[in-house]
Amino acid sequence: MKRIFLLLLIGSYLGFGPSATARPLAARPTYFELKVYHLKTARQVAVVDSFLQHQYVPQLHAAGVGTVGVFKAIGNDTAVDKRIYVFTPFASLSQWEKLRQTTAPKLLAAGGSFENAPYNNPAYGRLETIFLKAFDEMTALTAPKLTAPKAERVYELRSYEGASEKIFRNKMQMFNAGGEIKLFNRLGFNGIFYGEVLFGAKMPNLMYMTSFANKADREAHWKAFGADPEWKRLSALPEYQNNVSHIDITFLQPANYSDL
Template structure:
């Protein structure tokens, strides 16, 4: 049996064999590869039916998002969970310029008088009337060739899809990242209508290694058309049958949810 190629050799070989998903110009994405890579904080607020949602909306809209932007973070996306685990709840996606900015944000909020006043009803909630049922936080780092979030077309009349791909080990996870970041898969996404918002490697989480990305669509019908076109694309079919790049070799599972932006979401 031939020796297994490393992940970059596999991607190079597929391109040389005509399996590449996009032209060299499309893959190069001038100016992107040297840009600083954002850190994404994904907060998942678990709620129960009742007043929690209204109070959280008020806090995020009037206190947290304005203060986070003053602190140099953002954009901040806020999404309800339409299809998937965690409803009722909210996903809050915060773009940080660096890990240092993530670490510094709590201190900047504490020193912001306007934030202190606006956040008082939320942060002062009592144990008998808590602000949320639970809070999960995941940190991610943007891909080298997709270093910043793309805010998309705005919150009105759009849906979003949040997907996480899990792998069995570090080499497999890195190979899957390379398929997206340098192998042309993102360029193919754009071509078929799978409009990306961000692509990132997960730094924390329960089932590492993994990567997470977000897409946006005009509506569910547009989503279905785009995924159908993607699945039938000849280049994609060739790529996923390439030895070393098949799903059974590098992907152990996918988490998926459909989200709706709130009226005050910046993404």
Template sequence: MKKTPRRNVLITAASLLTLTLFGPGATRAAETGTPMTKQLYEVRTYLLGDNGDAAAVDRYLQHALLPALGRLNIGPVGVFSPASNDTNDRDSIIVVIPAKSAEELAGLSTRLQNDEQYLADAKPYLERGPQDAPFARISSELLVAMDCMPTLNVPAGTLDNNDRVYELRLYESANERLGDLKVDMFNNGEVPIFLDCGIAPIFIGQAVIGPQTPNLTYLTVYPNDAARLKAWDAFRAHADWQVLKNVAKYKGTVSKIDKHILTAKPYSQM
């Protein structure tokens, strides 16, 4: 019996991923070369600093910003804080805002300023001055979704599981060429291996603007932290990953990995 080449197996798996996540229309688009509409994502980090007020930021996000974004049909919006076992700076709140276009994100501030309900709800937060600012600074990056996952996906039942944990990973590359090759690696085989190992991506995007470009950033979710560790062990041992990581053109595409283990805020929509 003739064996199917490993490379073809990876491509077939990628097609199955597209069908599973985005339906037959996405598969037809891939087969015909018709471009799919890709979302954009702002990953916004509120850096609280020594004198930050996390409760004030939470109230603003829960009662002012997220409802206003909902009125603009923007969502689901994810809001996260570092988990107890995260080794990074724990004084932060991370917000993921999806958008249909760059224009939608660029016009967001103006639309919020024209929303009287938002201004009323956000007043206690917006009227705080330099002496009682609720955070030290906001750091953001803008991502464009990749071919392997053009729109975000929150797996069914995710919000019902209070034990769920998330992992936000940022893969830096030494230059733009290597960054594009890492994107190509995701688009041509890495994500189906994720799914096979129990790593469930919510979004995957390449940085357009941000403090750590060139990079790609993605968010994954797990039933609990033990499942997260088990899934990554399975990924590292997966036969297809052993093949893909040794493809010559993909070697050296990642120069640094930032990993953040997160928990969802009670009002998070992811």
């Protein structure tokens, strides 16, 4: 009963539920869960990597989630905070809730070095979860059109923070109605998702991920973006000034078992 109430409460906040105006199914946005494993040692990286490849991702596939992205931060080998990112799209909140109910017991029952790690030698440092709602301009996950080997690809995850809710929503409008996503698409940025963070540590903020064949390809795309007349026009509009207070950029590479 508590779970049903929670879903109704969240659904009401997100714009659907008993009191919400119904929208056609095709127009309903996708929701994204982004898990970030913070790791301290190479052993933890290996344990989490094995768990994701052999247990977690197969369980999600079996539960009907066809695409799960797993990424490692470039430079993990020498970083103090080594990170593995797990990106999962959901067609609805009910799908997310059902998956939590059905997969968690199976993963616990399967055991292994991840689930059975002792308190004084844990499998990871901390687990961060970010939950997002897809933008209106791009309501679903889009797989990248890349032919380069996964080991050469560069995925760029960006987070844009706003100084206030009002200013943050102005930046969201710039992406949607303003045409920023359309510009990314025209220039071939291979955008995977664009979303509003509903639950996370850096709100109010939006996040999006683009993908490139390699680092040189990434640099060439951003150079073209900065020089594009449409971007110069859009970024000069008075209504879109000072709508980002902080930017975080993370470069990622997909795991060899990632679906993206």
